[in-house]
Amino acid sequence: MWIRKTEREIKAEHNRKTLIIFFSILFVSLFISIMLDIFVYSKIEGNFNPQELLEKTMFRVPRYFAIALIFAFIGTRWKERRLAVCLRCNRAKRFDQISACECGGEYVELDKLKWVSDVGGREEESL
Numbered sequence: 001m002w003i004r005k006t007e008r009e010i011k012a013e014h015n016r017k018t019l020i021i022f023f024s025i026l027f028v029s030l031f032i033s034i035m036l037d038i039f040v041y042s043k044i045e046g047n048f049n050p051q052e053l054l055e056k057t058m059f060r061v062p063r064y065f066a067i068a069l070i071f072a073f074i075g076t077r078w079k080e081r082r083l084a085v086c087l088r089c090n091r092a093k094r095f096d097q098i099s100a101c102e103c104g105g106e107y108v109e110l111d112k113l114k115w116v117s118d119v120g121g122r123e124e125e126s127l
């Protein structure tokens with residue numbers, strides 16, 4: 001059954017997700033920038049000396065790092081479409097401002113819930 005997470009669990013998970021998103025975007029953007037740099041400048045300059053090309057690319061890396069940082073910050077601000085689950089009947093829907101369910105229960109954001117197996121021997125309510 002779905003139960004509410006504690007505020008501490010919600011905060012810890014939020015921080016963990018934010019860190020994963022931040023570093024994923026940072027490394028992917030940095031990687032793409034460096035690959036594009038090597039590709040574009042080798043075409044423009046007609047330079048195929050790997051040593052020289054690498055030195056010039058390394059010179060531009062701080063600039064790409066700054067751009068990747070901006071992308072990473074924007075990425076952590078991105079709001080994903082959230083789901084909500086009714087605590088009473090387990091129906092799910094997209095999260096909106098309406099929290100009342102037809103069954104009389106309450107929809108709660110899925111991010112604020114966790115699934116635990118019903119070990120107490122409690123009988124399942126019929127849906």
Ligand SMILES: [Zn+2]
Nearest residue numbers: 086089101103
């Ligand atoms: Zn319901």
